[in-house]
Amino acid sequence: MIPDQTPGTALDQTRAPYFQVLLDYVDSGVIPFHTPGHKQGIGMERAFRDFVGENVLAIDLTQIRGLDDLLQPEEALVEAQELAAEVFGAEQSFFLINGSTSGNQCMMMAALNPGDKLALPRNSHKSAMGGLIMSGADPVWMQPEVDEALHMDHTVTPQTVRATLEREPGIKAVYVVSPTYYGVAADLEAITAIAHEYNVPLLVDEAWGPHFHFHPALPLSAMQAGADICINSTHKMLGSLSQTAMLHVQGNRIRIDRLKAVYKLFLSTSPNLVLVASLDVARRQMALDGAALLSRTIEIANDARARLNEIPGIYCFGEELEGRPGVYDLDPTKITITVKDLGYTGYEAEEILRRRYNVQVELADLFNMVALYTIGTTTEASDALVYGVSELARENRPVDIFSPSGVLDRRIKSGTYHLPKIPPIRLLPREAFLADTEFVPFKTSAGRICAEVITPYPPGIPVISPGEEISPEIIDYLALEKKAGVKMQGPYDDDLRFIRVVR
Template sequence: MDQTKTPYFQVLLDYVDSGTTPFHTPGHKQGLGMHRLLREFVGDNVLAIDLTQILGLDDLLEPRDAIAQAEALAAEAYGADHTFFLINGSTSGNQAMMMAALNPGEKIAIPRNAHKSCIGALVMSGAIPVYMKPEVDEQLHMDHTVTPQTVEQTLDANPDIKAVFIVSPTYYGATADLQAIERIVHGRGKVLLVDEAWGPHLQFHPALPPSATEVGADLVVNSTHKMLAAMSQASMLHQVGKRIDTDRLRAVLRMFLSTSPNLVLVASLDVARMQMATEGPALLSRTIELSNTTRARLNEIKDVYCFGDEMIGRPGVAGFDPTKITITVKRLGYTGYEANEILRYRYNVQCELADLFNVLALFTIGTDGAAAEKL
């Protein structure tokens, strides 16, 4: 397949170029009815492709044309058998994974540090959780991933578990030993679901930990908007193999996706895939180099600590994503919350996350040297 193509973005452009007179939603009619306060800021180009699913623009719930082509290109790029575009974020992906894999009353092994969307998924699916304890780092005051040993012990104690849910990478960049976990889970005839929301870029650079699709997880959710260049709420759900019924998965997705999707978000997924398939290794090489250089410079500051590859091999840290820079400020006498406020209100720098003793800075393909210098 030609990964330079953006079939869905192209049909939106074709519609705009056609000069068609719109008697359809949205009501702003390609920006003409929008108040200039927002229109002048957003710009006419974005508003021109804020369309609805009319003739020629396919249907996200039943894709047959341009969206189907875009999803097929994404599946190839990620090494999946099927990929589904999500416009409700990875929250909808986590919920769809559980609903597709489990019937009411069936058990799922799930870590205690799973995303809160999983609670809703448990309620809606009727599945019974069997909680696994992630490895707790007492020095850094954070959770890492669950180990293969924990997964194995959980399955030994609960042989009727149907699915295993893994979070990898964590918010802070620790990745699980997915190869070993995949062997354990599939060796026992169970289904492996992976929340890889923080790792949509792992597939595209050899220096990064292996992706969940690469190791053969059955369903994998990626937040394309978190670490790549899709717009907020734009995510992907990947299917590998045939352990999950694809028709059931499609039916479940119809429950979680809007019948009036924001087509700008859909197009952003198409273009973000193209960008990574064609330029990903080069873009990520620059990002990784910049993050590693910044980490080293931060570690030169007295009483500041930013962990890196030295973490690999600790319990729950089989690999590490260097694009996550966690700045531990405990020895400075600050909480992470205080440090976050100082960075924002004194230095006009906004970090992604603050916890008791840490602040987290994300380095993505959109981070440049000037931003790194400011941090």
């Protein structure tokens, strides 16, 4: 049963107008001579149809009469996006069907012209590099606060943002990532105030924070903090389907006509309407039940964090980190499980958890694993994670599954291994990406200008990007990550024996 309208909203948040038009279309029994070719499931391969069920195929429709047009919304999609804007605290919200990846591209293309300087943190997701390549913007990298003990970057501080704006005149926009993959949030109110003092917009990659708006125990959302534009991967933390995300905007620092033009450029003319409807219902769910659902999630997560912290050799950071540079606030629904004291890399621990205990975490890196707690996490699932980690901590380090010979390099074990410094920028990302290039052996590529993005994945943060000079330190670092088993995204040669450089 759908509860009453949420107090404090002017619009009727019990409605899911877009889901409803799809249901009405199915009910009306229209005879389809339109795409998709499977015609509401009839032509679909049987095993797949039997598995996914007929209903989802019945609403896999295209934007024909009455189903509105995401590129030019006039009917139910206007209402659906207005309802979203209201609860996410935006002036306008746009539904995305190619994730926050397309959101990052849209934000940058909307705010920047070729050659415009953009201040952004080094730990931006690789999709931000896509935005830089497409827009032709000139990155002014900001160093996020580095946590050597946890071997991770936190957020950029307001002081860093101010210093960057002072040091580099002519910056046209500030872009920050908050929260990080690990759930660490930046002081967005202070950063917004600084950006606005310099009369430039603040763009926020809030891919990991679509739930922030719905619970007082969570960090302030980007829109609440006054940011001009932000993206939310609703599929990551809320109930919408994979690939869905939202872009929220407010104020007059982002030109809406330009944003809409860019949005139309990126969007498929055949959006998957099941995805679109899932955004509509995820918004309704949050509007009506978000606070209660998230209270339960936070409780389960906090309980798990406390139990995990009792396991010898395991550390899950929490409130004790708050107030450190770059750690303004924390999202309690993310649990970072630091396993380095057990003598495992995060990758090894992830694999053991999966193989032996059938538990799959979201992310592993050299020292850590990250477990996501969302409105879909049950206490039973949480117990399975805590059990798996406690067993993992009791085990002797297995010699059979992984190759311990040298993987945990002494530098990593002692916690003194440093993330590589930002290399010198020799060309704009766009120039290098589109330049005449050649392949050279990676090991001996120091001094050359990189023409590709090289991103250990997860967490998806580039170590080197097009236009940057390859340094010995970066070669060393990436070689170590590869040795530890991490996959590299971006290079043409997956094994990274060769690298594409500017000729």
